[in-house]
């Protein structure tokens with residue numbers, strides 16, 4: 001095993017360079033999936049893959065892969081690393097990009113150091129992890145893992161009315177490889193925590209052992225537009241009031257679950273959105289997450305019952321569209337243990353934890369042993385331009401990834417790796 005560390009300056013510089021792509025006149029960063037800014041970020045990442053001497057492959061859902069194929073591999077199933085480089089609106093520059101660029105850094109350092117892995121090592125940048133423009137989120141890794149039909153995914157219509165397949169073709173990332181063209185032997189994703197747990201506890205590394213379930217829905221409410229001044233309160237079918245009731249209901253539901261559930265109404269549109277007109281329509285999204293499947297199912301059922309009563313009481317028509325649904329995921333114990341060992345060997349504090357955010361790892365976990373490494377987010381802030389992680393923590397996380405990668409892919413090791421990954 002090399003006792004090398006990653007080239008921290010190169011990683012930090014690349015994070016800054018990629019983070020500079022997709023900023024608008026106000027300096028806000030948005031690289032939504034398959035947009036022109038996403039293309040620019042993709043082009044830069046691909047240029048770095050070529051510079052590193054990796055084989056570049058793009059699949060038909062636009063997932064980008066940089067593959068290192070050393071001679072004498074025990075088999076052609078790669079150890080897969082990666083994350084995503086698409087962002088939310090007005091984003092920070094670390095979410096996803098950190099995991100992708102740290103993975104590339106690890107491969108470059110190992111190549112430079114003459115390390116000979118027992119199998120190919122690949123880095124992936126998955127399409128549309130955020131799901132802000134096209135739902136569901138984690139779409140590229142979901143299609144890659146066989147959880148969503150490619151032809152249906154390419155026909156998904158975005159929030160802006162665009163069609164994913166057309167957009168991928170337009171930006172030049174409708175690749176030729178069939179999703180799943182490589183079968184990962186294992187998957188490790190490095191990511192910022194995006195929450196407060198590590199920052200509050202002063203721990204440097206998170207060995208992520210599971211990830212909560214996610215339920216995304218869009219709710220459409222039909223009421224009756226009427227005059228704000230002349231319509232008595234008991235004669236109103238107020239879609240705006242319905243949306244407000246749903247928002248407060250979800251908040252109360254989540255707050256009564258001792259931290260095991262979170263609920264968010266992130267998008268809300270009122271029609272006609274005029275100060276003196278009772279809204280005739282409201283469209284809102286619900287993001288509901290919980291650590292256990294039965295609790296998530298119970299919350300979804302409770303919300304459904306609440307909507308029925310609300311519709312009757314307020315003379316509203318309420319319809320629900322499911323946008324995304326994932327069950328909680330348990331990660332691979334062998335890899336989680338390797339993450340803990342790697343952190344401890346470097347003298348870093350480490351703790352096991354659950355991921356509150358969704359990640360590509362939860363999709364890849366359905367086809368290969370997978371786990372995640374977290375580093376602290378200052379103030380627990382993410383999906384916000386104030387998203388930040390201390391450089392020392394970014395480098396620590398990448399070094400832990402370096403050590404885990406070597407541990408999994410070193411030759412002639414007494415690898416206790418599970419059978420699925422042995423030659």
Ligand code: HGY
Pocket residue numbers: 129130131137138356357358359
């Ligand atoms: O929504 C999520 O948890 C992820 O950021 N896509």
Ligand code: MN
Pocket residue numbers: 084095096129191358359
């Ligand atoms: Mn992410």
Ligand code: MN
Pocket residue numbers: 088095130383
């Ligand atoms: Mn995100």
